Amino acid sequence: MDTRTTATTTATTQDARFLTEANSVATVNARMGSEVSPRMKLVMSAVVEHLHALTKEIEPTHDEWQQAIEFLTAVGHKCTDWRQEFILLSDILGVSMLVEIINSRRPSGATENTVLGPFYVPAAPRYENGKNICLDGKGDRLIVRGKVTDLQGKPIAGALVDVWQTNNDGFYDVQQKDIQPDWNLRGVFAAEQDGTYWYRSTKPRFYPIPDDGPVGQLLGQLDRHPNRAAHIHFIVSAPGYDPVITHIFPDDCRYLDEDTVFGVRETLIAKFQEVRSTDDATKLGLQDLDERLPYYFVNWDFVLTPSAM
Ligand code: BEZ
Numbered sequence: 001m002d003t004r005t006t007a008t009t010t011a012t013t014q015d016a017r018f019l020t021e022a023n024s025v026a027t028v029n030a031r032m033g034s035e036v037s038p039r040m041k042l043v044m045s046a047v048v049e050h051l052h053a054l055t056k057e058i059e060p061t062h063d064e065w066q067q068a069i070e071f072l073t074a075v076g077h078k079c080t081d082w083r084q085e086f087i088l089l090s091d092i093l094g095v096s097m098l099v100e101i102i103n104s105r106r107p108s109g110a111t112e113n114t115v116l117g118p119f120y121v122p123a124a125p126r127y128e129n130g131k132n133i134c135l136d137g138k139g140d141r142l143i144v145r146g147k148v149t150d151l152q153g154k155p156i157a158g159a160l161v162d163v164w165q166t167n168n169d170g171f172y173d174v175q176q177k178d179i180q181p182d183w184n185l186r187g188v189f190a191a192e193q194d195g196t197y198w199y200r201s202t203k204p205r206f207y208p209i210p211d212d213g214p215v216g217q218l219l220g221q222l223d224r225h226p227n228r229a230a231h232i233h234f235i236v237s238a239p240g241y242d243p244v245i246t247h248i249f250p251d252d253c254r255y256l257d258e259d260t261v262f263g264v265r266e267t268l269i270a271k272f273q274e275v276r277s278t279d280d281a282t283k284l285g286l287q288d289l290d291e292r293l294p295y296y297f298v299n300w301d302f303v304l305t306p307s308a309m
């Protein structure tokens with residue numbers, strides 16, 4: 001008989017005394033005391049069940065198990081106040097994105113969430129609409145404009161649009177503190193009475209996640225590249241509404257289908273249009289903005305849902 005098929009059956013009084021291959025899950029879970037909270041019980045029972053199933057499926061050698069322990073130890077050692085290698089690991093395994101999706105199920109038409117990422121900095125400068133947040137002048141000029149509304153299309157005046165992105169070299173300001181101006185490519189804008197927000201920036205480009213640690217080595221062993229599809233990050237919030245943590249992705253990025261953290265969603269892909277002439281600008285309703293040609297333009301609306309009571 002293949003003993004592995006009985007792994008999750010309840011241990012009898014007799015075989016729960018000592019752990020065997022057949023009773024391992026039930027034996028470990030039976031050790032939990034009576035004071036365990038129902039949620040803890042559910043979570044840890046499932047962790048044990050899946051870990052044992054994984055171990056029985058893989059049947060690791062001692063050397064392989066040692067390598068796994070050393071890998072996780074290296075992940076821990078790489079963590080500092082500003083570097084969280086465990087989150088990076090969860091990101092490249094798709095778990096961060098899954099947690100995000102599970103925790104932000106919204107009606108169709110509402111803006112979808114994606115991963116926050118490690119480079120959000122709270123309390124970015126508040127700017128008037130129209131401000132250019134690209135303080136290092138690098139890259140292709142970009143205008144981002146749109147509305148913040150509810151599901152019925154009603155404008156949400158005063159909604160805050162908090163934005164951040166890398167510069168044209170593919171780094172966030174906080175990764176290059178002595179190179180980029182403070183708060184480069186970050187800012188918070190408030191939607192006007194009709195829900196409109198707009199600002200100037202630079203067209204985002206793809207960039208690698210920090211890959212100089214054990215997670216980068218793992219990506220190499222998996223024959224995977226470290227690149228994120230080009231994107232702009234947003235947190236859009238307003239009193240009484242569920243805050244949206246999201247990105248938009250230019251539709252011409254070659255990494256759209258292979259974002260290393262699985263953050264791309266179909267509904268977040270945006271057309272970044274090139275504006276080469278005053279005619280182009282007029283067609284897009286941009287004639288009054290007085291921006292130097294050529295530049296890119298993206299029109300992007302955010303749709304918020306009421307916060308859960
Ligand atoms: C980011 O988009 O900034 C990011 C997300 C996950 C891991 C690393 C970077």
Ligand code: FE
Nearest residue numbers: 117119231233
């Ligand atoms: Fe990012």
